[in-house]
Amino acid sequence: MILENLRSALEALAGNRLRSVLTLLGVMIGVFAVTTTISLGAIATAGITGQLQAFGNQALFITPNEDNPASTPFNDADVDALSRLPVSVLRQRSVRGVARAGTEEAPLVVNGVTANAPQVDRTIKMARGRYFTEAEDRRAAPVMVLSADAREALFPDDPNPVGREVSVTVGGSRTFYTVIGAKEPLTGAFSFAANASADVPLQTFYLAYPAVTRGEYPFLPITVSLERNLGDIEAQVNAILARRRGPDTFRIQTIEGALTLFKTITTILQAVLGGIGAISLLVGGIGILNIMLVSVTERTREIGLRKALGAKKGVILQQFLIEAVALTLVGGLVGLAAAIGTLYLAVALVPFLDEVVLSPFTVLLGLFVSVATGVVFGVWPASRAANLSPIEALRYE
Amino acid sequence: MSLPWGGGRDTMRPPVIDASGLEKVYLMEGGFEVRALRGLDLRVEHGEYLAIMGPSGSGKSTLLQILGCLDAPSSGSYRLAGEEVARMDEDALAEVRNRRIGFVFQAFNLLPRASAQRNVALPLMYRGVRSGERAERATAALARVGLADRAHHRPNELSGGQRQRVAIARALVTEPDILLADEPTGNLDSNTGQEILALFDVLHDEGRTVLLVTHEQEVAQRTERIVHIRDGRVEASERVAPAAPAPGGAAPRGAP
Numbered sequence: 001m002i003l004e005n006l007r008s009a010l011e012a013l014a015g016n017r018l019r020s021v022l023t024l025l026g027v028m029i030g031v032f033a034v035t036t037t038i039s040l041g042a043i044a045t046a047g048i049t050g051q052l053q054a055f056g057n058q059a060l061f062i063t064p065n066e067d068n069p070a071s072t073p074f075n076d077a078d079v080d081a082l083s084r085l086p087v088s089v090l091r092q093r094s095v096r097g098v099a100r101a102g103t104e105e106a107p108l109v110v111n112g113v114t115a116n117a118p119q120v121d122r123t124i125k126m127a128r129g130r131y132f133t134e135a136e137d138r139r140a141a142p143v144m145v146l147s148a149d150a151r152e153a154l155f156p157d158d159p160n161p162v163g164r165e166v167s168v169t170v171g172g173s174r175t176f177y178t179v180i181g182a183k184e185p186l187t188g189a190f191s192f193a194a195n196a197s198a199d200v201p202l203q204t205f206y207l208a209y210p211a212v213t214r215g216e217y218p219f220l221p222i223t224v225s226l227e228r229n230l231g232d233i234e235a236q237v238n239a240i241l242a243r244r245r246g247p248d249t250f251r252i253q254t255i256e257g258a259l260t261l262f263k264t265i266t267t268i269l270q271a272v273l274g275g276i277g278a279i280s281l282l283v284g285g286i287g288i289l290n291i292m293l294v295s296v297t298e299r300t301r302e303i304g305l306r307k308a309l310g311a312k313k314g315v316i317l318q319q320f321l322i323e324a325v326a327l328t329l330v331g332g333l334v335g336l337a338a339a340i341g342t343l344y345l346a347v348a349l350v351p352f353l354d355e356v357v358l359s360p361f362t363v364l365l366g367l368f369v370s371v372a373t374g375v376v377f378g379v380w381p382a383s384r385a386a387n388l389s390p391i392e393a394l395r396y397e
Numbered sequence: 398m399s400l401p402w403g404g405g406r407d408t409m410r411p412p413v414i415d416a417s418g419l420e421k422v423y424l425m426e427g428g429f430e431v432r433a434l435r436g437l438d439l440r441v442e443h444g445e446y447l448a449i450m451g452p453s454g455s456g457k458s459t460l461l462q463i464l465g466c467l468d469a470p471s472s473g474s475y476r477l478a479g480e481e482v483a484r485m486d487e488d489a490l491a492e493v494r495n496r497r498i499g500f501v502f503q504a505f506n507l508l509p510r511a512s513a514q515r516n517v518a519l520p521l522m523y524r525g526v527r528s529g530e531r532a533e534r535a536t537a538a539l540a541r542v543g544l545a546d547r548a549h550h551r552p553n554e555l556s557g558g559q560r561q562r563v564a565i566a567r568a569l570v571t572e573p574d575i576l577l578a579d580e581p582t583g584n585l586d587s588n589t590g591q592e593i594l595a596l597f598d599v600l601h602d603e604g605r606t607v608l609l610v611t612h613e614q615e616v617a618q619r620t621e622r623i624v625h626i627r628d629g630r631v632e633a634s635e636r637v638a639p640a641a642p643a644p645g646g647a648a649p650r651g652a653p
Contacts (some may be wrong), residue, residue, distance in 0.1 A: 001522060001523075001525070003528070004522050004528070008510075008511070011510045011511075012510070015510055201518065302508060303504065303505045305502075305508075306519070306523075307491060308465070308467060308494060308495070308500050308506075309495065309500070309519055309520040309523060310491050310492065310494050310495020310496070310520055310523035310524065311491060311523050311569070312487075312488045312491045312492070312523075313488060313491075314488075386504060388404075389468075390467045391462050391467050391468055394467075394502070394506070
């Protein structure tokens with residue numbers, strides 16, 4: 001009986017193909033919006049979280065409090081005090097200049113950093129050569145590690161520039177460096193930060209750019225060893241800096257904090273888009289309601305006949321409910337397929353999305369939502385059909 | 398009160414229709430009542446072939462609806478094949494219609510998108526017969542009305558007469574106690590109408606109980622008995638003398 005009802009439902013829908021398609025459009029868009037929103041949120045969260053955690057969530061990033069005019073850059077004494085904690089602190093200064101290698105010329109950011117940079121900044125991965133050592137830093141060796149973008153700009157034909165020479169002009173004075181390494185390109189969530197830059201030892205940097213004040217740092221990246229509790233370390237860092245510099249003169253950012261912020265934004269976006277999806281489902285449902293009422297009226301005689309031949313109320317109710325659900329389910333399936341296609345497209349196009357995460361929950365939710373729309377908005381027309389008197393229905397012209 | 402002309406072909410079984418004191422009151426807008434049936438009595442025995450005639454407004458349609466279990470009387474008793482149905486609720490009536498009554502309508506009332514076979518199988522579906530058996534029985538019923546080769550045609554691929562044959566097959570497929578035909582030739586030209594009436598003659602000759610509702614004297618004359626309805630009562634019930642001795646079925650009977 002259910003199969004036969006399903007068959008007549010599909011025949012009825014196929015008999016009014018254009019009308020059916022237009023009707024299920026609303027449900028299609030609704031299911032599409034709801035499932036895309038939920039999945040995209042999950043995919044983005046998974047991608048960003050995974051990448052940030054690979055970077056190391058045991059990290060702190062300290063900046064002066066820009067709202068406080070009394071706040072000053074950090075100095076060596078600050079770094080020395082913090083270094084007594086079980087942490088690794090990076091000292092870093094930067095200048096902008098123009099680099100030349102052979103006939104190539106490109107703008108370049110030169111970072112003077114200590115040799116512990118690869119331990120503090122986990123995004124540093126070497127494609128060629130090596131990073132510089134503490135010994136090279138101490139004796140101010142003129143060596144340089146290129147970012148992937150810088151390598152591409154200065155040595156477009158040479159993937160391995162180790163041993164070659166680069167000159168950097170800053171404020172009219174020119175310095176020569178030997179390339180000892182090239183980094184891998186930044187990936188995923190960090191790719192937006194990619195630029196043409198080069199790391200040189202901090203002591204070399206001070207020697208080459210005497211205009212830069214020694215021992216002043218606009219920010220301090222800190223890495224905490226994994227076995228330590230990040231919260232405890234954060235509290236100790238806070239205490240040390242507050243004692244040395246005064247309260248409210250600095251800010252401590254954590255990856256956890258960034259993640260929380262990101263998750264909040266994602267949740268708000270999901271709520272907004274989900275709301276739009278819900279509204280279009282409502283509109284789609286009203287479309288279903290409307291078309292089912294039309295269908296019941298059009299088929300009044302058919303309903304009368306079926307009742308005359310022995311169909312009970314429940315059977316007629318079932319028939320029209322199946323028809324409404326078939327309509328919304330087809331809409332839901334198309335919407336779901338479109339959503340999955342969009343997700344794959346988004347992952348292919350957006351750099352910080354890793355892979356399509358399609359939870360069975362999302363698929364089931366999409367199907368459930370479409371079936372529920374059919375039931376909710378089909379019940380009234382179906383019960384109208386079921387309650388038609390067979391005599392009235394047979395007499396209906 | 399029973400009527401004197403119970404055919405008595407099968408006295409062991411209760412009459413197919415045993416209605417007494419049927420009343421039907423419709424409450425119209427404005428609060429006034431219309432009494433469509435005013436204590437109507439009717440008895441139909443197994444194997445009878447009868448026609449119900451009456452002018453419009455006589456209560457003929459109301460009677461047919463009640464006899465067909467499409468509606469319940471306001472009062473009175475209606476025993477259908479021995480079963481009291483006058484006080485049944487809607488779902489129980491649906492079951493009785495399915496089990497005991499085969500309807501043939503003036504407008505055929507076939508499902509336009511379904512093949513002849515599926516149209517015929519429809520009542521079996523509501524009875525819960527499995528789909529394989531449904532198809533088998535529907536095919537047999539179609540063969541019975543001479544449409545074995547049209548089983549997979551849709552109504553719009555069939556002529557008017559063929560459509561009415563499909564409808565008759567649909568009425569027969571459940572082996573009902575009675576065939577109720579409401580103006581079965583009203584939408585057909587006279588030649589095709591004769592063919593359909595001949596089919597009813599044959600069905601009667603096979604022992605089926607057939608009740609025709611008609612306003613055409615010529616149609617009514619083919620039956621064994623004509624019941625005239627007026628003002629919600631049976632006005633007269635007359636036996637029709639067989640005009641031709643040979644009950645060939647296809648040849649018209651009754652007065653020309």
